[in-house]
Amino acid sequence: MVRRTTPKTTEAKAPRPRIAKRREAKSTAILDAAMRIAVREGVDSLTLQGLAAALDVAVGAIYRYFPSKDAVLAGLQGQAIARLEESLAARDARCTELITQRKMRERGAALLRLLAAADAYATMGREHPTHFRLFSLMLADTHTLVRDAEGAGVLAAARPVLERVGMQFAGATYARAVGPGSPAERAVLYWAGLHGVLQLAKLDRLQPGLFDVNRRLPAMASTLLRGWGADVKDLARAVRLVPATREREPRRNA
Numbered sequence: 001m002v003r004r005t006t007p008k009t010t011e012a013k014a015p016r017p018r019i020a021k022r023r024e025a026k027s028t029a030i031l032d033a034a035m036r037i038a039v040r041e042g043v044d045s046l047t048l049q050g051l052a053a054a055l056d057v058a059v060g061a062i063y064r065y066f067p068s069k070d071a072v073l074a075g076l077q078g079q080a081i082a083r084l085e086e087s088l089a090a091r092d093a094r095c096t097e098l099i100t101q102r103k104m105r106e107r108g109a110a111l112l113r114l115l116a117a118a119d120a121y122a123t124m125g126r127e128h129p130t131h132f133r134l135f136s137l138m139l140a141d142t143h144t145l146v147r148d149a150e151g152a153g154v155l156a157a158a159r160p161v162l163e164r165v166g167m168q169f170a171g172a173t174y175a176r177a178v179g180p181g182s183p184a185e186r187a188v189l190y191w192a193g194l195h196g197v198l199q200l201a202k203l204d205r206l207q208p209g210l211f212d213v214n215r216r217l218p219a220m221a222s223t224l225l226r227g228w229g230a231d232v233k234d235l236a237r238a239v240r241l242v243p244a245t246r247e248r249e250p251r252r253n254a
Contacts, residue, residue, distance in 0.1 A: 027065045030055065031079060034072050039130050043073070080131040081158050084124055088164055091120040094245045102241075106175035111230055111238040113168045116245040118194050118221040122213065123246065125198050132198075162187050172230075179229030186228065193220050218242070 033054045037046050048069055052059040066072045095116050099109040125132040162184070169183035169190075178186075197220045203211040222235050 023065070027075070030062060030065055031072065031075050035076055035079075035130050038076065039133055046072070048072070076131075080128075081161060083128055083131055084121065085161050085164070087120045087124055088117055088161065091116045091245050092164070092168075098241060098244055107172075107177040107231070107234050108238050110168070110172035110175040110177040111225060111234055112241055112245070114165075114172060114190070114225065115218070115221055115235075115238050115242050117165055117168060118190070118217060119242050119245065121191075121194055122198060122217050125201070125213075162191070165190060177230055177234065178225060181228060190221070190224055193224055196220075 030051065034046060034051055037050060037054060046069060048059055048062050048066070051072070052062050055062075066075065092113060095109070095113045098104070099112065104112070165187040166183040169178070169181075169186045172178045173180060173183065194217060197217045198213055200211040200216065201213045204213070218239060222230075222239065225235060226232065
């Protein structure tokens with residue numbers, strides 16, 4: 001006697017893309033509203049209750065996507081970091097085109113990539129002011145704006161940006177465009193110096209020219225690179241090419 005067996009069925013584990021897309025869209029809408037509140041009223045004024053009121057939803061609807069204000073703030077900083085990474089990647093691609101077209105030598109090419117990265121950071125401040133402003137608050141505010149758990153996630157998101165710049169410094173060292181030194185440490189110092197200069201923009205209205213970041217930021221980048229051993233003539237040639245790297249960058253609303 002042959003026993004018939006019914007094949008076992010397993011529950012489908014296929015992803016549900018529509019649900020994932022809807023969730024992502026709602027999360028983005030919440031973060032966009034949070035950004036508007038943070039810029040208009042300040043980070044301290046951002047609450048989940050106020051966010052729910054701005055979106056005309058119950059507070060519980062916010063908790064479904066973000067369990068705390070810290071999670072919202074971490075999400076906002078993550079957005080800013082992602083935008084910066086996108087801009088840096090576009091600049092680096094454009095640098096590769098220019099380097100190939102002009103048959104640049106290794107030293108000048110390496111310096112161009114670093115100067116273009118600095119300019120990309122400044123461009124983010126001009127073209128995406130809402131993201132950059134909150135990013136600035138996160139970096140400059142002496143208070144701890146997010147708890148360690150959320151902060152660890154933000155740092156993980158920022159690591160590719162620092163690693164990209166660190167690799168550029170490693171390439172510059174290999175090409176002898178700068179002297180020996182820690183690429184990771186230089187990436188951090190470079191970023192910190194550029195960010196400090198960009199904070200001077202609000203003072204330019206008080207004394208026009210002295211705090212002009214369009215002039216001071218390239219000067220800061222060049223000063224740091226000279227301090228690490230870059231040749232003055234190589235730097236000058238690379239600086240003249242930076243405007244050409246601004247082409248073909250992705251443009252989005254802030």
